[in-house]
Amino acid sequence: MSTITHRKDTRPVRVGNVVIGGKDEVIIQSMTTTKTHDVEATVKEIHRLEEAGCQVVRVACPDDRAAEAIPEIKKQINIPLVVDIHFDYRLALKAIEGGADKIRINPGNIGKRERVEAVVNAAKAKGIPIRIGVNAGSLERHLIEKYGYPTPEAMVESALEHIKILEDLDFHDIVVSLKASDVHLAIKAYEMAAKEIQYPIHLGITESGTLFAGTVKSAAGLGAILSKGIGSTLRISLSADPVEEVKVARELLKSFGLAANAATLISCPTCGRIEIDLISIANDVEEYIQKIKAPIKVAVLGCAVNGPGEAREADIGIAGARGEGLLFRHGEIIRKVPEEIMVDELKKEVDKLAEEHYKK
Ligand code: SF4
Numbered sequence: 001m002s003t004i005t006h007r008k009d010t011r012p013v014r015v016g017n018v019v020i021g022g023k024d025e026v027i028i029q030s031m032t033t034t035k036t037h038d039v040e041a042t043v044k045e046i047h048r049l050e051e052a053g054c055q056v057v058r059v060a061c062p063d064d065r066a067a068e069a070i071p072e073i074k075k076q077i078n079i080p081l082v083v084d085i086h087f088d089y090r091l092a093l094k095a096i097e098g099g100a101d102k103i104r105i106n107p108g109n110i111g112k113r114e115r116v117e118a119v120v121n122a123a124k125a126k127g128i129p130i131r132i133g134v135n136a137g138s139l140e141r142h143l144i145e146k147y148g149y150p151t152p153e154a155m156v157e158s159a160l161e162h163i164k165i166l167e168d169l170d171f172h173d174i175v176v177s178l179k180a181s182d183v184h185l186a187i188k189a190y191e192m193a194a195k196e197i198q199y200p201i202h203l204g205i206t207e208s209g210t211l212f213a214g215t216v217k218s219a220a221g222l223g224a225i226l227s228k229g230i231g232s233t234l235r236i237s238l239s240a241d242p243v244e245e246v247k248v249a250r251e252l253l254k255s256f257g258l259a260a261n262a263a264t265l266i267s268c269p270t271c272g273r274i275e276i277d278l279i280s281i282a283n284d285v286e287e288y289i290q291k292i293k294a295p296i297k298v299a300v301l302g303c304a305v306n307g308p309g310e311a312r313e314a315d316i317g318i319a320g321a322r323g324e325g326l327l328f329r330h331g332e333i334i335r336k337v338p339e340e341i342m343v344d345e346l347k348k349e350v351d352k353l354a355e356e357h358y359k360k
Pocket of ligand 1: 268269270271272273274275301302303304305306307310
């Protein structure tokens with residue numbers, strides 16, 4: 001399969017045990033929906049996100065109770081934790097002290113210079129990065145006055161202003177996002193930013209909507225941006241269980257060959273030649289391969305007439321035949337199995353391939 005040329009010339013930025021930027025991989029993020037001070041509920045949600053393939057998780061930090069929960073949350077999770085703060089530098093200091101692996105705060109919104117310095121020095125001391133999050137809906141007043149409304153130029157200028165504050169303090173572990181809910185605006189802003197900014201770029205379309213509409217909108221917008229090789233990390237924002245955000249992100253990255261740790265399902269659209277109950281089998285296999293953390297391609301096809309040939313790139317696959325299934329690898333049939341056990345046999349083969357991959 002051909003893959004896009006992904007931009008690798010961004011500065012690698014370390015977030016806990018994950019590196020964002022500088023390589024051909026896009027890190028999947030999500031954000032919790034629980035009250036951060038409710039440690040038990042937050043940790044439970046983060047474990048579900050981890051299980052789904054989330055690589056970095058963000059929590060909101062609106063008050064002292066949330067900031068004080070950070071150390072306990074950190075103790076109980078395995079993936080890096082980003083703490084999201086608006087304005088209040090004291091919360092940023094508490095979050096950093098509490099073990100945040102990255103903070104999201106806009107330095108231009110912190111206020112007095114000594115407050116910005118305090119946050120930057122604390123982040124430097126702990127070796128953690130800062131994400132600047134530009135949002136089309138909350139651009140600085142002077143930029144709205146200059147441009148009239150949120151334009152890609154205004155968004156990039158906002159990002160550059162925040163970056164300059166950090167660079168003037170000799171701080172360079174920066175990640176930048178430029179989110180908008182308008183897909184055109186987001187695409188243009190990210191394209192412009194990629195030309196001007198060498199720091200890793202965090203992609204997102206904000207307020208994109210419900211599971212169905214938001215998935216389509218995010219895939220349209222982020223797909224256009226990813227196809228240009230832009231982006232080192234992303235979050236899909238949905239009005240849904242955040243586990244769904246991770247699933248959509250993985251699927252989107254898989255379609256660009258940018259997820260190193262996920263299996264892909266190829267399934268046929270079905271037609272009059274179909275010999276098996278393909279739709280339920282495809283859904284079952286799709287669910288099963290969610291847990292596979294290896295880049296294996298699995299095919300499920302309705303018939304053997306065109307099936308194996310149509311899915312030649314599959315590492316393993318099954319094609320329906322009358323009363324049985326044909327297991328095939330890279331287009332070659334390896335054996336026949338009775339219909340009742342063909343899905344189980346396929347799963348066993350998938351597990352075997354995954355084991356071989358993990359041992360490598
Ligand atoms: Fe039709 Fe067979 Fe192709 Fe599926 S694999 S679309 S059933 S010809």
